[in-house]
Amino acid sequence: MEWLKQISRAIDYIENNLTNDISYDEAAKIACCSTYYFQRIFSYITGISLSEYIRRRRMTAAAFDLQGSGMKVMDIGLKYGYKSPTAFNRAFQSVHGISPTAARVPGALLNAYLPIKFSILVTGGDNMSYRIETKKAMRIVGVKIPLEEDMEKNQKTVPVFWSKMLKSTLFSRICELTNKDPHGILGVTAYTNPENIYYYIAAPTDKPVPCDMVEFEIPAATWAIFQCNGHFKESVQTIFKRFLTEWLPFSGYEYAELPDIEVYPLDANGSKSGHTEVWIAIKKERGVK
Secondary structure: OHHHHHHHHHHHHHHOOOOOOOOHHHHHHHOOOOHHHHHHHHHHHHOOOHHHHHHHHHHHHHHHHHHHOOOOHHHHHHHOOOOOHHHHHHHHHHHHOOOOOHHHOOOOOOOOOOOOOOOOOOOOOOOOOEEEEEEOOEEEEEEEEEOOOOHHHHHHHHHHHHHHHHOOHHHHHHHHHOOOOOOOEEEEEEEEEOOEEEEEEEEEOOOOOOOOOEEEEEOOEEEEEEEEEEEHHHHHHHHHHHHHHHHHHHOOEEEOOOOEEEEEOOOOOOOOEEEEEEEEEEEEOOOOO
């Protein structure tokens, strides 16, 4: 459960700096993980990107200032890091649906987004089917696209990539390459450094690499492997959230920050639902033998 405390301390840092520059690197350092994985974890847990959370919190505070102080609109915008009235107006309207000036009219309807608090909730009834396996390094072959540290952009990029691939002859050719475990078509998110983040649609295989494809080696690791059924996108996102908030805090393991693997059924027609697996690399929690 220590990692939830670390995430909570990172949120406290953000809250204490709403009127200052917020360093994603510093927040990630407090959370004891890389900047990329901090944003990824935050997005799965909360359902929104880190940048959107910060925008909502700043505009919530700005709304209180607009209604409770005599500060000029431009000065309030500057207070929360917006150097131009246009940028502040755009951010404010995206959160509240009205302009900062309109927010000062008595009776104006505004939205308040309170600080996120991480805690363990007592839940029950829904099981999480999983197994733990230690695997040697895995070689995959397929196609890839570059990602960014900005999870908000990645969440738009990856679905478009899948849609494009499912309409391409490349997809059926990737299906034909599969001859290793895990058996299926893989969606792999691999982070090496801020300039080297990729999402792969690939097959686990020992076959040669076609000239229009690439290969990648997933390091040897211990994997928590979760089963899920349903619409692929929603199922995978649900598994990641439950892994982080329900399974991981009590497991005695830590998130290993290695490539995450989504395993989809071999289907050249590109079905959007069915049985999938999510492979998440784990390691023993510090201090746990």
